[in-house]
Every structure is written in structure tokens, then in C-alpha cells.
Amino acid sequence: MNNPENKKKLKLLEAVLLLLGFSIAFVYIFLFRRESLEKHLTSNQTFLLFLWYLNIIFIIVLFFIIIRQLIKLVLERKERVLGFRLRTKLVLSLMALVLIPIIFLFIFAMDLIVQANQIPEDLPQIFSNVEEIVKDWDKKEMKKLFEFTQKVSTFLINTPEKFWYRDVQKFCSREDISFFQVYREKNFLFSINCQALKNLELSSFDFLKEIRENGKSYLWKEENKRWTLRVGSLFVKEDIYYSFVAGKIYPQEIGMGREKFLLGSQNLKELSYQKKNLDITRILIFLFLTLSVGFAGIWLGAYLTRYFTNPLSQILEGTREVAGGNLDIKLPHSNMEDWDLLFTYFNYMVQEIKNYRGLLAEEREYLKTLVENLTLGILNVKIDGSIITINKKGKEFLNFESEGENLYKKLEEDFSPIYKWLQESLKGKISFSQIFELKANTLCLSVNYVPFSPNSFLLILEDVTEFIRAQRMGTWKEAAQKIAHEIKNPLTPIQLFSEHIKKKIDGDKFEKEELLSSINTILDEVSHLRGMVDAFSQFARMPLPNPQKMDLKELFFQLKEIYDNLHPKLKISIDISPQFPEIEADKELLRRALVNLIDNGVEAMKFEGNIILKAEIKENDVLIYVIDEGTGIPENIKTNIFQPYVSTKGRGSGMGLSIVDRIIKDHRGKITFEENSPKGTKFIISIPVS
Amino acid sequence: MKFIKVYILILIFSANIFAQEPYVRKFFLNVKHSLVVVSLELEDSFPSEILERVRSGLPLTFTYYFYLKSKGTIKDKVWIKTKVTITCKYDPVKIEYRLNFRKDDQLFDTRYVHSWSETAKLMSSFQNLSLFEVPEEAKGEEIFLSFKVHLLSKTKWLIFPSSISVPETVSTTFKINE
Numbered sequence: 001m002n003n004p005e006n007k008k009k010l011k012l013l014e015a016v017l018l019l020l021g022f023s024i025a026f027v028y029i030f031l032f033r034r035e036s037l038e039k040h041l042t043s044n045q046t047f048l049l050f051l052w053y054l055n056i057i058f059i060i061v062l063f064f065i066i067i068r069q070l071i072k073l074v075l076e077r078k079e080r081v082l083g084f085r086l087r088t089k090l091v092l093s094l095m096a097l098v099l100i101p102i103i104f105l106f107i108f109a110m111d112l113i114v115q116a117n118q119i120p121e122d123l124p125q126i127f128s129n130v131e132e133i134v135k136d137w138d139k140k141e142m143k144k145l146f147e148f149t150q151k152v153s154t155f156l157i158n159t160p161e162k163f164w165y166r167d168v169q170k171f172c173s174r175e176d177i178s179f180f181q182v183y184r185e186k187n188f189l190f191s192i193n194c195q196a197l198k199n200l201e202l203s204s205f206d207f208l209k210e211i212r213e214n215g216k217s218y219l220w221k222e223e224n225k226r227w228t229l230r231v232g233s234l235f236v237k238e239d240i241y242y243s244f245v246a247g248k249i250y251p252q253e254i255g256m257g258r259e260k261f262l263l264g265s266q267n268l269k270e271l272s273y274q275k276k277n278l279d280i281t282r283i284l285i286f287l288f289l290t291l292s293v294g295f296a297g298i299w300l301g302a303y304l305t306r307y308f309t310n311p312l313s314q315i316l317e318g319t320r321e322v323a324g325g326n327l328d329i330k331l332p333h334s335n336m337e338d339w340d341l342l343f344t345y346f347n348y349m350v351q352e353i354k355n356y357r358g359l360l361a362e363e364r365e366y367l368k369t370l371v372e373n374l375t376l377g378i379l380n381v382k383i384d385g386s387i388i389t390i391n392k393k394g395k396e397f398l399n400f401e402s403e404g405e406n407l408y409k410k411l412e413e414d415f416s417p418i419y420k421w422l423q424e425s426l427k428g429k430i431s432f433s434q435i436f437e438l439k440a441n442t443l444c445l446s447v448n449y450v451p452f453s454p455n456s457f458l459l460i461l462e463d464v465t466e467f468i469r470a471q472r473m474g475t476w477k478e479a480a481q482k483i484a485h486e487i488k489n490p491l492t493p494i495q496l497f498s499e500h501i502k503k504k505i506d507g508d509k510f511e512k513e514e515l516l517s518s519i520n521t522i523l524d525e526v527s528h529l530r531g532m533v534d535a536f537s538q539f540a541r542m543p544l545p546n547p548q549k550m551d552l553k554e555l556f557f558q559l560k561e562i563y564d565n566l567h568p569k570l571k572i573s574i575d576i577s578p579q580f581p582e583i584e585a586d587k588e589l590l591r592r593a594l595v596n597l598i599d600n601g602v603e604a605m606k607f608e609g610n611i612i613l614k615a616e617i618k619e620n621d622v623l624i625y626v627i628d629e630g631t632g633i634p635e636n637i638k639t640n641i642f643q644p645y646v647s648t649k650g651r652g653s654g655m656g657l658s659i660v661d662r663i664i665k666d667h668r669g670k671i672t673f674e675e676n677s678p679k680g681t682k683f684i685i686s687i688p689v690s
Numbered sequence: 691m692k693f694i695k696v697y698i699l700i701l702i703f704s705a706n707i708f709a710q711e712p713y714v715r716k717f718f719l720n721v722k723h724s725l726v727v728v729s730l731e732l733e734d735s736f737p738s739e740i741l742e743r744v745r746s747g748l749p750l751t752f753t754y755y756f757y758l759k760s761k762g763t764i765k766d767k768v769w770i771k772t773k774v775t776i777t778c779k780y781d782p783v784k785i786e787y788r789l790n791f792r793k794d795d796q797l798f799d800t801r802y803v804h805s806w807s808e809t810a811k812l813m814s815s816f817q818n819l820s821l822f823e824v825p826e827e828a829k830g831e832e833i834f835l836s837f838k839v840h841l842l843s844k845t846k847w848l849i850f851p852s853s854i855s856v857p858e859t860v861s862t863t864f865k866i867n868e
Contacts, residue, residue, distance in 0.1 A: 046843075138785065206802065218804065220784040262782040266747040273746030 005335070048277060051284040058291040065298055066095060082316035087309040094305065098297035106290045113282045117275060124272060127265045134258060142218050145231035145246040148175055152244055153235045165190050176248070178228070183208055183243040195249070199224050203245050207232060211243045227255025311339040318346060327354040377461030380452065381407050383426070388456060397445060397461045407459075418447055425449040426457075428688060432668065435464060444468040482644070482654075486532055490525035497522050535655040539644065542659065545586035545666045552622070553580055555587060556613045559594060569608035572598075575625075576615045583622050584690040585667055593663040596656040597626040597683050604630025604681070621669070621686045629680040633673065642671070712737075712814075712841060712856050719835055719861050724824045726758065726835065732814040732856060739854060740842050744806075749779040752813050753840040756821050760831050761863070769828040772821050776813045789813065829868045836860040 076084040172194045182189040210217040211232040219230045228249050235242040321329040331343040377394030385408035411419035417436050425432045433448045448460040497518040553576050560572040601611050614625035642661035646654050664671045669687030676682040712735040720727040744750050754774040759766040777790045787809040791799035803809045839856040
């Protein structure tokens with residue numbers, strides 16, 4: 001019993017029973033007792049006033065409740081209480097839904113009530129007129145009977161009492177009366193029953209008293225189910241008071257008709273008199289019911305609104321706490337099942353977030369430790385150069401003392417090559433990597449730029465000094481081997497022919513042509529050696545590109561002009577849009593690269609045929625195609641065609657494609673190739689537009 | 691027992707200048723053997739509202755309230771009181787007025803009257819009506835009789851209670867010897 005839940009249920013049950021009781025009582029009164037109650041109520045001014053005051057109180061209470069709700073909403077709005085907008089909309093909608101219909105209903109019903117009670121205008125007049133006729137008839141009848149008593153009085157004044165019965169009988173027979181009674185003082189003397197009526201009643205003491213006191217009187221009375229009119233007059237003879245009562249009995253239809261009409265007329269007068277009170281009573285009762293409904297509706301609505309918005313505010317408050325970082329928040333249990341379920345899930349969700357946060361913190365700590373102890377330098381930098389995070393190795397590489405320093409400033413001061421390159425990378429907004437030799441070539445740093453977010457990027461620094469050194473060593477070794485091999489090739493015939501010449505000169509047996517041929521061979525080999533040295537020198541002294549705005553169409557046509565003049569059997573076709581935009585590239589280096597590619601194509605086609613120079617824009621890259629119809633690239637050298645000293649031409653330097661590859665890479669582009677259809681090779685250069 | 695006969699004639703002009711309000715035209719007080727007997731007459735006690743009610747057939751009740759009091763500093767002390775009601779109802783079939791006389795809600799007389807004038811007279815006047823005996827505690831005190839008459843309840847502007855009545859009328863003080 002102490003359980004709050006049970007108490008609540010009990011209260012609810014009591015309220016329901018009470019409401020049921022009231023409803024039954026109301027229905028009973030309305031259906032069975034309405035008329036008598038109304039009659040009682042309309043004549044009771046006290047009740048009318050009570051109704052008035054009750055209604056006024058109800059109006060005040062309703063007004064108070066509405067104002068209170070509105071003030072509450074305004075205050076909540078001012079204090080920005082969570083959920084105030086929803087509550088405002090709900091409460092205002094509810095009030096409108098309850099009040100507007102009941103106001104309209106009341107106004108309409110009020111009119112109906114008044115109209116329903118309306119008495120036709122001419123009806124009272126009609127009744128009044130007929131009533132006058134009835135009253136006139138009454139008076140005439142009374143007058144007739146009264147005149148009869150007067151006549152009898154006059155006649156009997158000189159007649160002794162013992163003869164009255166005989167004489168009055170004669171009178172009665174000639175007149176249209178039903179009976180005649182004579183009383184001496186209060187005592188009955190005799191009665192003449194003119195119509196042989198049964199059970200004829202004597203006149204009452206009060207009637208006789210009135211005759212005695214007033215000299216005359218009359219009495220309408222229902223006797224034995226028939227209406228009787230008695231008229232009495234006083235007759236004094238010899239100081240004795242006689243009462244003469246003449247009476248007439250009317251047929252039932254006349255008597256009843258008269259009675260019904262007079263009663264009806266009386267009821268109409270009563271109704272007319274009561275009409276105003278009746279209207280007011282009905283209106284007040286209806287107003288009371290309307291206000292009750294309005295009061296109940298608004299009160300219930302406010303209660304239901306709270307039922308909905310209070311838990312919602314709790315949820316909002318909880319969510320706000322979680323958003324603020326408080327994961328210890330826990331919503332209390334709700335008595336309402338649905339809300340309780342939501343609260344439970346909310347609490348569970350918050351607990352899960354708390355758990356995951358813990359896990360995330362652990363993971364973050366792990367990653368932080370990992371990054372901090374990596375042999376790579378890792379910087380997370382904002383676009384404006386301020387460092388978000390930098391690990392220990394990063395600080396070591398760049399001589400940073402604290403994370404508060406600006407990266408760009410530091411780089412500009414101490415590592416200007418990296419600074420310049422970074423600025424270019426930022427413009428391109430692509431992942432890019434570059435190796436820098438710093439500190440008088442004692443440190444080789446690989447710097448990798450990785451866009452991280454719209455406002456920040458990562459710089460990954462790796463000490464590749466040893467790697468570069470080893471690579472260079474390896475490269476030099478390889479280069480030295482290749483150079484040695486290339487040099488050895490021409491040196492061998494030079495040595496052979498020199499020894500041959502020496503032998504001939506020593507033997508004094510040489511012919512001029514033989515000697516010249518040997519010398520020419522030696523000169524050829526020396527020339528070849530020189531060419532190789534030149535190519536190597538060119539490769540070694542390749543400058544970094546200086547990108548400028550340039551017109552690719554112009555370059556294409558320049559090249560075409562050169563090769564058209566050089567090789568008449570060769571045709572250079574150009575496939576480029578007249579509206580092709582300017583690109584950013586080092587014109588000279590690009591020319592050199594294209595020249596190398598065209599030269600290779602020309603040689604592969606044996607100086608005749610068609611070479612196509614094509615260019616197009618794809619996304620942010622310029623694609624340059626150099627397409628020949630030559631013999632194609634042998635399978636065995638496809639994989640390392642861009643390496644130095646790789647050549648299909650017997651005595652070529654093997655540096656051409658390496659130079660092209662270097663130039664394109666310096667432009668942050670790439671070069672690939674594929675087989676052309678039906679024959680030949682298609683080289684595809686891809687460099688950024690800017 | 692000694693008796694004191696006190697004749698008091700009070701003419702009260704309480705008629706309202708805007709309307710003919712009922713007022714007391716005659717008021718006689720007699721104390722005989724400690725029994726208080728009054729005779730009084732009202733004037734203008736049948737304004738249109740009352741006549742309308744009578745004509746409508748609804749019962750009409752005049753209520754007379756009588757109090758035997760002594761003057762007090764803050765409030766008058768009421769020794770004894772009584773209420774006399776006269777109810778009139780018109781019977782259109784019998785063409786008569788039935789008058790019921792009650793004292794403290796006990797019926798003591800019923801009259802059937804044919805004329806309105808007589809009815810009006812019976813309702814608005816008393817002749818030697820015995821009210822009550824003067825209580826022992828009141829003897830030797832300066833006492834007076836007050837009465838007021840309620841004729842009909844009505845409302846002003848449909849809300850405020852009002853009535854047709856005769857305001858409180860008091861006699862001069864007198865003393866009954868012990």
C-alpha cells in the first residue's frame with residue numbers, strides 16, 4: 001500500500017469513480033428530473049445568484065490559469081530553458097484547441113437556448129382575450145345566481161319561515177339553478193335539490209362565515225367530480241342572519257374545459273414571468289459546464305504537456321552535459337514506461353561513450369608514444385605555419401626548441417631550400433616528396449609533404465644520408481662500370497689500331513691507305529668517346545626547372561618547323577586545341593625532353609614517317625603525347641628504359657630517356673610509354689598544369 | 691403582574707424619491723402581561739414587480755422579522771426574535787386568493803379571499819398580532835422592538851442581489867419591570 005505506484009493508481013481510481021458518479025447523477029437529473037428542478041431553480045433567486053458567482057469564480061480561475069501558463073512560457077523563453085519552444089507551441093495550440101471551439105459552441109448554444117424558450121408574441125394576447133371571455137362568463141353566471149338569491153330574499157322578507165321551503169321550491173322550478181340552500185346563523189335550515197343531485201354537499205363553515213362577514217360571497221368548487229358555483233348572500237330578518245346559497249352544477253366538459261384553460265393561461269403567465277430567469281439559469285448552467293470543460297481541458301492539457309516536455313527537457317539537459325564533456329551524467333528512472341526506456345538507452349549510450357573514450361585515450365597515448373619515439377620526424381602543421389605537433393626527431397632535424405615556433409620562419413631562416421619547395425607543394429596541394437642535402441651535404445633529409453586536412457598538413461622527415469650515400473655509391477659504381485665499359489669499347493680499337501700503326505711504322509712496311517684507315521678509325525672512336533662524355537656532362541649539369549607560363553602550341557609548331565626542315569621525309573603532326581591554355585613549365589627543358597623523344601622516334605622510323613605531337617588537359621594535368629610509327633621498344637629493356645646508358649642504338653650514349661625522365665620528374669610529372677597501334681611507341685608525359 | 695401599556699406612533703417616511711418604496715404607515719406596540727403585541731400597516735407595498743408576480747400565479751411571500759433588542763456598545767443584543775410569513779397564491783379556477791399565515795414556519799391561519807384589495811390588506815397589515823413574551827432576563831432592561839419586512843428578492847443588472855423590502859424600523863425604548 002505504501003508503494004507510490006499503488007497510491008497513484010488508487011487516486012486515479014477514486015477520480016474515475018467520482019467522475020462516473022457525477023456523470024450518472026447528471027444524466028439522471030437531465031433525463032428524469034429536469035423539469036421539476038428547473039421550476040424550482042428558476043424561482044430560487046438564491047440559486048441564481050449562486051450560479052452567477054460560481055461562474056464568475058470559474059472565469060477568474062480559468063483566466064488565472066491561462067495567464068499563469070503564459071507567464072510561465074515567457075519566463076522559460078527568457079531563461080532559454082531547454083525545450084521551451086516545443087512547450088510554447090504545445091501549450092498555445094492546446095489553449096486554442098480548447099478555448100476557440102467552446103467559445104463558439106457557447107455563443108451558438110446560448111442563442112439556441114434563448115430561441116428555444118421563446119414564447120410566440122401573439123400567444124399571451126390570445127390567452128388574455130379568451131381569459132376575459134371566460135371571466136365575463138363567470139361574472140354573468142355569478143350575477144344570475146346572486147340576482148336569484150336577491151329575488152328570493154325580497155320575496156321571503158314577508159313570508160314566515162315555515163313557508164319558505166314551499167315558496168322557494170316554486171322559485172327554483174322556474175329558474176336554471178341546481179340547488180338552493182338556506183342557513184340560519186351557522187345552522188343548516190333546508191336545501192332544495194332542483195336537479196335531484198346525489199350527494200349534494202352543504203356549504204362550508206368558512207363560506208358561510210364569509211357571507212356573514214361580507215354580505216355575499218361565491219365559491220367555485222369541484223364536488224363529486226363536477227364543478228359547482230355557489231353564490232351566497234346574507235338575509236337578515238328579525239335580527240336573525242340567514243345565508244341564502246344558490247348553486248349551479250356545470251357539465252363536466254364545461255367545468256373541465258374552464259379549469260384547463262384557466263390553468264393553462266396561468267402557466268403561460270408563470271412562464272412569461274419566469275422566462276428571463278429561466279433563460280439566465282439555463283445560460284448560466286451551460287456557461288458553468290462550458291467553463292468546466294474549458295478549465296478541465298486546459299488543466300489537463302497543461303498536465304499532459306508537462307508529461308511530454310519534462311522528460312524531453314531532461315533528455316536535452318543530459319545531452320547538453322554529454323556535449324560539454326560530462327560523461328558521468330545519468331538520467332533518473334521515469335514513471336512513464338516509454339520515457340523510462342529512452343532514459344535507460346541514453347544512460348547506456350553515455351556509458352558506452354565513456355568506455356570508448358577511455359579506450360581511445362589509451363590508443364592515443366600509445367600512438368603518441370609511438371610517434372614520439374619514431375626515427376622519422378613527424379610534424380602536424382597548420383596552413384599558416386604554426387606547428388600543431390612535432391615529435392622528438394622532428395625537433396632534432398629542424399633544430400626546433402619548442403612547438404610554439406613557426407615552421408615557415410624556421411625553414412626560411414635555416415632551411416631555405418625546404419621552405420621554397422614547401423611553398424610550391426602547398427600551392428599544388430599534392431602529396432610530394434623531396435630529398436634535401438643540408439648542412440654542407442652532411443645531412444640528407446627526405447621531406448614528404450602530405451595534405452592532412454583542409455587547414456593542416458603533415459611533414460614527414462627521414463634521415464636518408466646513409467641511404468643516399470650508399471645509393472650514390474652504388475650509382476657511381478654502376479655509372480663507373482658503365483662508363484668504364486663504354487670507354488673500354490672505343491679504347492680497344494684505338495689501342496689496336498695504334499699498335500697496328502706502330503707496328504707498321506716500326507716495320508717500315510705500311511701503306512698510306514691502310515694507315516689513314518687506322519687513323520680514321522681512331523678518330524671515330526675518339527669522337528664517339530667525346531660524344532659520350534658530352535652526354536654525361538649534360539646529364540650531370542641538368543639545371544632545376546624554372547617554370548614559367550608558356551604556350552605549348554608555340555613549342556609544338558617550333559619543333560615541327562625544325563624537323564620539317566631537317567628531315568623532309570618526316571612529317572610532324574600536331575594535335576592540340578587552338579584554345580589550349582598556357583601551362584607552367586621550363587620551356588627549354590621541355591623542348592629538350594621533346595627533342596630527345598622525337599629524335600628517338602625519328603631514328604626508330606629511319607628518318608621517314610609520321611610523328612604525332614598531341615596535348616590535352618585531363619583534370620589538373622597536361623598530357624603530352626609523342627607518338628611514332630617506329631619499331632617499338634624491345635621487351636628486354638622496357639623495364640629500365642629510363643635508366644642511364646640504356647640504349648637500342650648500338651653506339652648511343654643511352655642518356656636521352658634518362659634526361660627526359662629527369663626533366664619530367666623535376667616538373668613533378670611522370671613519363672610512361674605504351675605500344676602504339678598498329679606499330680611504334682607512344683610516350684605519355686604528364687605534368688601539372690601549374 | 692403589572693402591565694405597562696405603551697402607545698407609540700411612528701410615522702416613517704422612508705419612501706425613495708426615485709420610486710415608491712414600501713414604508714410603514716402605522717406601527718403600534720403593546721406589551722400586555724409581558725406579551726408583545728403589534729399592529730402595523732405598510733404603504734406602497736405592491737409595486738409593479740410584486741403585482742406582476744401575483745398575476746403570474748407564482749406564490750408571493752411577505753416576511754416580517756421582529757426582534758426584541760437592547761442597545762449595545764458595538765452591537766445590539768437580541769433578546770428574542772420571531773418571523774411571520776404571509777404567503778399568497780392566486781387560484782384562477784376558483785378565482786380566489788389563498789393566504790397562509792405562518793409564525794416561525796408554523797402555520798397558524800389560512801384564509802381564502804376573493805378580492806385583491808382584501809388580500810393586499812391582509813398581507814400588508816396586522817391587527818394585534820401576538821409576537822412573543824418578554825424574556826425574564828430582559829425585564830428591567832432598556833429594550834426596544836425592531837422589525838423589517840422582506841417583500842420580494844430580485845437582482846440588479848442580473849448579478850447583484852437586491853430586494854423590495856422595508857428597512858429596519860425601531861420603536862422607542864421601554865422597560866418592563868421585574
